[in-house]
Amino acid sequence: MTLAADTFTFVAQLVHQRSAIRLEPGKEYLVESRLMPLARQAGLGGVDEYVRALRQVPRTFEYEQVVEALTTNETSWFRDATPFEILTQHIVPELGRDRPDLRSLRVWSAACSTGQEPYSIAMALHDDIPDLAVQITATDLSEGVLKRGRAGLYSQLEVNRGLPAAKLVEHFTRVGIEWEVSQRLRRAVTFSRHNLLHTPPAGGPFDIIFLRNVLIYFDLATKRDVLRRVQSVVRPGGFLLLGGAETTVGIDSGWERIAVGRSSIYRHNARRAS
């Protein structure tokens, strides 16, 4: 079945208004596959029918469900591996040079999805730098994924995705057919709902911000806006980690690009704390 053109246009506009994510033409398959479960749940036969009903009687909750369904991405533990090595081997030592009394760290994991990134940050820091008190603020647009993150329960298929076996046995216990994140890690992570286009979340100022694989979905003006907001909650000399295909260069001059091996990280340009 092909999606009607006006269905796609309506959904693309709705998603853009609420999340700034652009669904380009050609993503009709995504709209169809992600919204089909919502259509079925509503007792309707197809996505066109579902969207037509939605347009006739607009309901905020259902609009949110549509946006969530289209902005939630699959995620894995220690995604891309390198950022987590850079975190413990480069960033924390750098912060420690500037602040010899460094005892605690505030980290923001933005667009954290179902929690794999903030828990990976917590594991990496706990295992490599155990003396550091870590507070991680994990945010996402979708209440559905935050609920899963808070529950801290993951399926067998999910723990197979990038989680080293040594970390699985150290930080998880088996509960029925699922694996539960330890209380120690869960205490380190606070999940809260947040839209990157709004005022930054509580929990800052942050020493380190993970904003990975998010900017790629935004247009230039939105990227600039998001980076400006992020900059307002990073400590002077704090660090920003972006996805592999993302950069601040040419978008926001408030960041110094630092090459670490084959990767780049970004440091807040403002005068560093001595």
Next chain:
Amino acid sequence: MRALVIDDSRTMRRIIARIFANLGYETMEAGNGREALDLLEAGEVFDVATIDWNMPDMDGLAFVTAVRARHDWRGLTLMMVTTEAEHGQIVRALAAGAHEYMIKPFTPDAIGDKLALLGLIPLEVTA
């Protein structure tokens, strides 16, 4: 890169071998630990072996223990791929010398994720 797929199920061997082939690996297969040891004794060299736990003749844990006892096979990365899902079993396999552990069922991407962790395929290069 070369992979040795050790499993008593021919279907499972083919599934795993296909995943490795798609990642650019050359693969060989063995139906149990004993057959796998014979290949190593004959001088075959692999970068990684995936190892089922429950197999006739020689099980996966015995194979891992045998490989770890040989200094000249230190370069071989060992990854259990098994339905054994208990916490204690994973600890046993790691203590015996397995580098990684994957519980069946798994998605094809999961093998790639594990190999990336082990440094056996290039990671995504950041800009």
